[in-house]
Amino acid sequence: MLKLNLKILKIIYKNHEHDKFQRKKIENATNFWLGIYFFINNISIEKKVIPYEKIYKKYLGEDYDFSQKDFSLYISNHLGYLEIAAYMKEYGVSYLITYELVRAPAVGAALRELGSFFVNRESEKSRKNALDTLIQRQQDFYNKKSYVRTLVFPEGTTTNGKYLATFKKGTFISLLPLKPLIVLPNKNFPCSTNRFLFFIRTICVYNIKIPYAELPIIKPTPFMFEKYKMLGKEKWEIYANVVNKIYLEIGGFKETNIKFRDRVKYYQIAEE
16 A cells, blocks of 8 residues: 555656755655554654753864755664654655665555665665765755655664664765764663564564654864764764764764675574
């Protein structure tokens, strides 16, 4: 039903990526149908308020402007599939996301119809094309050629809610403002880096809650580049590492250097 309705709406509002009114219609429809999906599966989204000002000023400067509103990219830590659907419902975002989710139930349909673009993480060509598309999306948004905001998971993989992986280059290379979202896992949130275990935990947990927080826009500052220049040789690297540290401190995560290929190798060994 979700897939059919979104396809019909996309045909009606075929210019939704470039027309603000049409885009809002698509986003509202996604919110409605995913809301029904969440209701049927007894899943609730809980928006939390958490302290951030002291940590922002530590890394971005005492005079940091918290009133900024202009951004093209959302970012978030990544625990599993549920926050993907939650963010589409709440914000109507498109994604830069792994191609494996193209056929995911409910989520896959919404991803496609909202204008997401997919990447094969094992293909260098696919990763380069995805980065080029992401940069173009940002430019089009600021030039008012597109009204699509994209969400990226800068870790490039999932973690278990206790740890946060290092952030990848693509999200930060343009040095543009970012809107952080942070998933705050609890005992009723089925976290798993293994898809099968994630599915089992999801169907075994009654009344699933997705707690998350929306933080102010992060924009690179001269203070940040000077104060934390030891965190990277290039500006994008300093930016990525500073944002990572903001997430670590605000979310109370532990740092890990796990990479997607490490996880693939682990599960290959486990299945032998």
